[in-house]
Amino acid sequence: MKKLSLIDKFIFIVNSILATILFIAYFSYYVSPNSISFVSILSLSIPFLILINLIFAIYWLIKLKKQFWLSTIILLLGYQYIAKFYSFSEKKVLLTKDIKVMSYNVRMFNLYNWIEEKNVAQKIYDFIKDKDPDILCLQEFHTAAKIGFNYPYKFIKTSNKKNNFGHAIFSKYKIINSGSLNFSNTSNNTIFVDVVKNKDTIRVYNVHLESLKINPKKDNFNQEISDKLRVRVENSFKKQANQATLITEHLKKVNYKSIICADLNNNAFSWVYRKLIADKNDAFEVAGEGFGKTFDYYFPFRIDFILTDKALEINNFKTFHIPHSDHYPIMARLNFNPS
Incomplete structure (x- = not known):
């Protein structure tokens, strides 16, 4: 010095x-x-x-x-x-037999016009149709959107009978079982399906953990607001911890391979991520490239994930930077039957 x-x-x-x-x-x-x-x-x-x-x-x-x-x-x-x-190199193994799994928080298809753009719902639909995922997990799904996904199998769970807001899983493969974890005192939730491909049964979770309820682009911070936000964020983190524990306890009862598609409202440095990544691979870390930014903000926040059973081979991972939601869609190509 x-x-x-x-x-x-x-x-x-x-x-x-x-x-x-x-x-x-x-x-x-x-x-x-x-x-x-x-x-x-x-x-x-x-x-x-x-x-x-x-x-x-x-x-x-x-x-x-x-x-x-x-x-x-x-x-x-x-x-x-x-x-x-940060991931330094993308893994590019594209096989005709691998399975494309997409996770996307669609923000209710822009139902309340957060994005000043016309036909956002249709643009989301067109994008998904173009990428043609075999299994599609949507968070913040809303049934009021006048679009129909062309999948033979689906499971949609809304918050209640009067609320059309919820979560959805669409699949090209037969769904033989489905359910909801029904998080308490929140509109966030986790749903799941069991799909069958050939002789394999795969459990797919669609996870949306508690929101931090922060809009970093619009919140004008002062001491009073910062104190309130701190308490709100702390409470949200505690809810996330309880929700992640509920998911992991549910996972313990699964006797076959599983995939978690998730909007964690948290990053890969958090306790809830560590809880959910146990015995799994992060598709971005294995096969992605760059910062993997999934949240529409100036800084590269990665809060959306595809976590896969270690018995599944990850061939490719992509983040698509399209401006139709406050989240970006992510997709992994998986080999269900690695040699």
């Missing part, structure tokens, strides 16, 4: 604070929101903290200063998190 200029001393102090926060934030992956909710909130900042610490490391490296090691060591300690944040 003695050999640093006054400006560099200040930069290193800021560097030290942000490196410490990143190190603490790493623990959000292992700590339940029901135990320490504040640590869970820090998980949302991990992508930003990784980038800023990388910038600090590069800054000190260019200046040939030993302060380079602070952020470098912290980043190396969290190497597994960097792999979840």
